[in-house]
Amino acid sequence: MQGDFRVNEWLVQPQINAIEKDGKQRHLEPKVMQVLVQLSMHANEVVTKEHLLKTVWRDLFVGDDVIVRCISEIRYALGDKSKSPRIIQTIPKAGYRLIANVALSSQESQNAPVVLPPVPEPPVPIPMEPDRSADSQILEGELDLTPPLxxxxxxxxxxxxxxxxxxxxxxxxxxxxxxxxxxxxxxxxxxxxxxxxxxRSPRPIHASPISLFWGSFVNEDNPVLICIADQPQNLPGRLRDAVDPERSADIQTGPLSVTMEDLNASMMAVKLLQSYKRNYTLKAEGVTNLNDLRQGQTVFVGAFDNAWTLRISKQLRFHFWNSPDMSQLAIVDASAPANLHWSIDRDKIGKSDSYTDYALVGRFTSRDTGQPALIVGGLTTGGTLAAGEFISEGNNLHRLQENAPAGSGKSVEAVLSTHVIDGQPGPVRIEAVYYW
Incomplete structure (x- = not known):
């Protein structure tokens, strides 16, 4: 047996990182394939995250989020759903269990036991150059087809x-x-x-929802800038004497702080970039200038607390709006600016522990910087938390891309909503999407 096997009706070919059904072939990233192999080797058994980290990533230091991403991409490739699984079942606080039928391929010996050998560690995949042609509608993904010899x-x-x-x-x-x-x-x-x-010659393949949405953010070489909102504060500080540390002087300082929702959304972007081995820099909005933004891709986190988000998003069809006294915040459609359907009243929020918040996620090339930009911001705390979750989860991004009209370009923006209870957002819903 050369390692090929079947998961339900899918033929899995680990040596070329491919799965096939009805004559149609899809390719998986090497680590994603190794996770599938490990689950298949222990079919109908609970495989812990610790086991997957030890066998697939070995000496690399990564977090559980890379496993979640791999499971999501396996489910997407095999047409499985987390809420009604036919192939991979999530076992809360334990791990994952492959519940599909696993069998040898028809080319293997009929008398051989159904035991799958471990997949050897493949070379580290090198992100392929994205297709920059104006007519291209599909970004290239990652494919490692190194011959076994x-x-x-x-x-x-x-x-x-x-x-x-x-x-x-x-x-x-x-x-x-x-x-x-x-x-x-x-x-x-x-x-x-x-x-x-x-x-090894480049060829277009079906990209995963995450790599398709993030595009050049994960395929380019230059570091991604994450522009995060900062909050100036005037707090008393204390300086100690270098000669006599017991002696100190109180001074007035102006430190900067970051809100938890903006930090959370930033960390979502950071974890995803790390999973693709991409370099990044984190910079406060107050010290970011136009020259910084012209150096490459930028992720703008936050909305009404980030001046750059508000400036860059003015060119979009969906953009942020507020009343003169800042009592009402909204996301409006430039084609119907008087419609304030996606808005919140700040006074009512302060008196209620349950409300609907809205967020804007947009990926496009900014005409102000000439570089790819990604906006992740909500009207208030719940919206920004929901937007950060949305951009890092494959199922969400698949829902965003599955209805893209034929002939649309690589730019997209979406208005999101979430029901917030006690400051925590619920499931994310897509209110409107615009492609161009």
């Missing part, structure tokens, strides 16, 4: 191997036979190199 980018037959084989055979075979063996070995090496180059 190739390791570290070199053919399995090396020059040292050929030299050793040649030396050992000199005393046993005639000169002509030795020359013929060397020629065949070199020809085999050249053939492997040609196959390697052909297989």
């Amino acid at each position: 190739l390791q570290d980018g070199f053919p399995a037959v090396t020059s040292s191997d050929l030299a050793a084989a040649y030396s050992a055979s000199q005393s046993e075979i005639p000169l002509l036979r030795r020359f013929r063996s060397m020629l065949l070995a070199v020809s085999a090496s050249l053939l492997l190199v040609v196959v390697y180059l052909l297989v």
Whole structure:
């Protein structure tokens, strides 16, 4: 058995990180495939997150969120749903259980036991360059198709191997036979190199909802700037004497603070970028200038506490609005600016522990900076928390993209809503989406 097996009607091919059904093939990221293999090796058993971290990521230090992302992408690829699972069942506070039928592929021996070998650690995937053509509608994803006989980018037959084989055979075979063996070995090496180059050539594939939405944010090399709102405060501070630490002086300082909802949304973006091994910088809105924003992609976190969010979002169809006295906050549609359906009254919020909040998520190329921009902000605390959850969860992003009209571009913005109880947001709902 070469490792191929079936999960229900899907043929799983770990060596090429592919799954196939009805003649249609999809590719999975190497780590995602390894998670699927581990679950299949322990079908109908509970596999803990600790086991997956130990066997799939080994010595790498990652959080549980990477496992959640992998499970989400497996479910999306196999057409499974978390609320009514047919393939992967979530066991709260324990792990995951593969409940589908697992069997050997038809090409394996019928008498072989249904035991799947562990998948060897594949090379680290290199993000492919995104398609920047104006007509392209699908971003390229990540695909590692290294042939099983190739390791570290070199053919399995090396020059040292050929030299050793040649030396050992000199005393046993005639000169002509030795020359013929060397020629065949070199020809085999050249053939492997040609196959390697052909297989490694870039090709468009079906991207996951997360990699499709985040696009160049996870495929480019330059660091992603996360512009987060800061809150100036005037608080008393204390300085101690370097010679006599017991002696101190009280001074008035102006430290900066960050609200918890903005910090939470920022950490959602940070965790996702880390899972793609992307570099990032975190910078306060008050010290961010236009030149900073022109250097590359920026994630703008926060709304009415982030001046850059308000400036950049003015060009959008859906954008933020407030009454002159700031008592009413809203997201409005430029095609119907008088409609304040997505609004909240700040006075009523202060008197109630239950209300509906709204948020705006937009991914586009800013005409002010000429660079990709992502806006994540809510009218109040609950909206920003919900927006941060939305941009980092595959099922949410799949719902956002599944209704995109044919011919639409890579820019999208969505108005979200969530019911907030005691300051905590509930499930996220999509109120309106605009593609261009």
